[in-house]
Amino acid sequence: MTGSAVTLRAMRWWDIEPVLALEREVFPEDAWTPGMFWSELALTAGPRRSRHYVLAEDPAGGSPAGYAGLAVAGDQADVQSIAVAPNRQGTGLGARLLTDLLSAAGAAGCGEVFLEVRVDNARAQRLYTRFGFEPLGIRRGYYQPGNHDALVMRRSAPGDHPDES
Numbered sequence: 001m002t003g004s005a006v007t008l009r010a011m012r013w014w015d016i017e018p019v020l021a022l023e024r025e026v027f028p029e030d031a032w033t034p035g036m037f038w039s040e041l042a043l044t045a046g047p048r049r050s051r052h053y054v055l056a057e058d059p060a061g062g063s064p065a066g067y068a069g070l071a072v073a074g075d076q077a078d079v080q081s082i083a084v085a086p087n088r089q090g091t092g093l094g095a096r097l098l099t100d101l102l103s104a105a106g107a108a109g110c111g112e113v114f115l116e117v118r119v120d121n122a123r124a125q126r127l128y129t130r131f132g133f134e135p136l137g138i139r140r141g142y143y144q145p146g147n148h149d150a151l152v153m154r155r156s157a158p159g160d161h162p163d164e165s
């Protein structure tokens with residue numbers, strides 16, 4: 001399966017239910033709750049706008065192919081989440097979603113982008129490293145339940161990484 005048929009658009013509240021199914025599939029231990037998605041999407045519009053959420057879908061229909069979200073605070077941004085449906089992984093969709101988040105960070109004037117990733121999630125770390133993220137440190141027990149440690153990664157201003165694509 002290739003990622004080429006998949007399109008990206010802004011995630012909306014009516015996407016929460018199908019995204020939750022994907023979320024539970026790819027993060028079985030610590031999936032976000034509906035309330036977390038509602039809170040995040042509430043901040044994608046209006047005067048307190050600080051979030052950017054993108055949904056990947058196949059125009060032919062079906063469940064979401066992936067989604068990703070970014071939080072902006074001043075000149076810093078944080079990758080809140082990124083997930084690709086198992087049957088779409090390895091097709092470049094993770095890279096497309098991350099590119100979209102980094103564009104949004106750049107448009108918001110963010111000089112730095114941070115993220116946390118489980119220390120045992122080598123695949124995600126490879127993706128982030130390819131995009132110029134560098135390890136900053138470890139947050140012990142960041143992921144609950146399960147008490148998994150997080151690697152904190154940081155990327156400097158968009159535009160400094162010509163080899164990211």
Ligand SMILES: CC(C)(COP(=O)(O)OP(=O)(O)OC[C@H]1O[C@@H](n2cnc3c(N)ncnc32)[C@H](O)[C@@H]1OP(=O)(O)O)[C@@H](O)C(=O)NCCC(=O)NCCS
Nearest residue numbers: 026082083084089090091092093094095116117123124126
């Ligand atoms: C981490 C994650 C988002 C990456 O998404 P993805 O769509 O698989 O990522 P990509 O396809 O862009 O890249 C992954 C691999 O596929 C390869 N790839 C990219 N485009 C490809 C293509 N067209 N054909 C074949 N392989 C391709 C990449 O080289 C990369 O290889 P690597 O893992 O050996 O480095 C995805 O695996 C996922 O959702 N995992 C579960 C949730 C998760 O861990 N999220 C991150 C939380 S911090």
